[in-house]
Amino acid sequence: MRTKHFSFQLEETIPGTFLAQGWLGGILTGYVYMVAYCLSNPTESADVLIFSPWFLLLGTIIGVFKSIIMWMPYRVFRFQMRAVTRVAITSSLTVLVAFGLARIDGHFEESNLIRWLLTWLIAGLPTAVLIGSNVKPWNLFTFGVLAGERRRSVLGTLGTLPLRFLSLLTLAAAFLYCCSRLGSEMPPYEFILAFCILMAYLLFTAYATFRSPQKVILGIAGLVANIPIAVIGYFAFVTHLTKSGTDETALYISALCAMLVTAWAVFLAARLTVPASIEAFSTGMPGKVFVTQSEQRDHDCLGSRFVEWRQRVA
Secondary structure: OOOOOOOOOHHHOOOOHHHHHHHHHHHHHHHHHHHHHHHHOHHHOOHHHHHHHHHHHHHHHHHHHHHHHHHHHHHHHOOOOOHHHHHHHHHHHHHHHHHHHHHHHOOOOHHHHHHHHHHHHHHHHHHHHHOOOOOOOOHHHHOOEEOOEOOOOHHHHHOOHHHHHHHHHHHHHHHHHHHHHHHHOOOOHHHHHHHHHHHHHHHHHHHHHHEEOOHHHHHHHHHHHHHHHHHHHHHHHHHHHHOOOOOHHHHHHHHHHHHHHHHHHHHHHHHHOOOOOOOEEEOOOOOOEEEOHHHHHHOOOHHHHHHHHHHHHO
């Protein structure tokens, strides 16, 4: 029985896992480049949305290329690194490459060199952490837990995807906008408070799509969280109408609020209609839960299975 978690264990059962991990890490790398661009060019932060496909494409190319390099020692020499060793080696190599590029260019001052190295180091961490780990990138599309149980329902899973990706994309865009404001001037306290509330709402929304509480709690939480969003969207739309369509910001806010509320409605409809789990059911007594024989065998250790095999052979 395996007691240590080495890298690329998933590659033994699911080929191409390292490529998927490099793809996901590359997307995060591209996003780090976008954040760095917003902080260094606050007046041109709106352009980052136009160039975002190029940032993400560059990040995915780097991520897939690094995944192949990190996978080769395992494939050729069967050498498996621990997570800490893997992150330390790849991060050090990333910094060395960045330093070499800076020395070749020759126009980096000391302050700019530090920013350059930190940007490359932070951008290299997602691929260093993900590639070779036990993370399954496809869980971004398929994973979902309701009341601590994974319930197999195609409609229940598909109903979570609009809200999941809408909340994650809105969270990323809002953080980019905040970085652009921080790069130019210190925003007022009202903006910081509104940003913190928005971040809390989006983080809760994204978390609920992955790990949902019990149906009653989920329904109440969804209702409480979306009433303020519906009110904000309504007043933003009224503001847009009263100003004869000149305030485009209010229109964008109202459209975003409408999409979030609609996605929440689809999510609740999909989650609340998921049937009860047939793999584990309560006996009516507190603390008593029956599990199937296959689930029980999944938790058997190697020693008990060996003893059972010897008894059958004898």
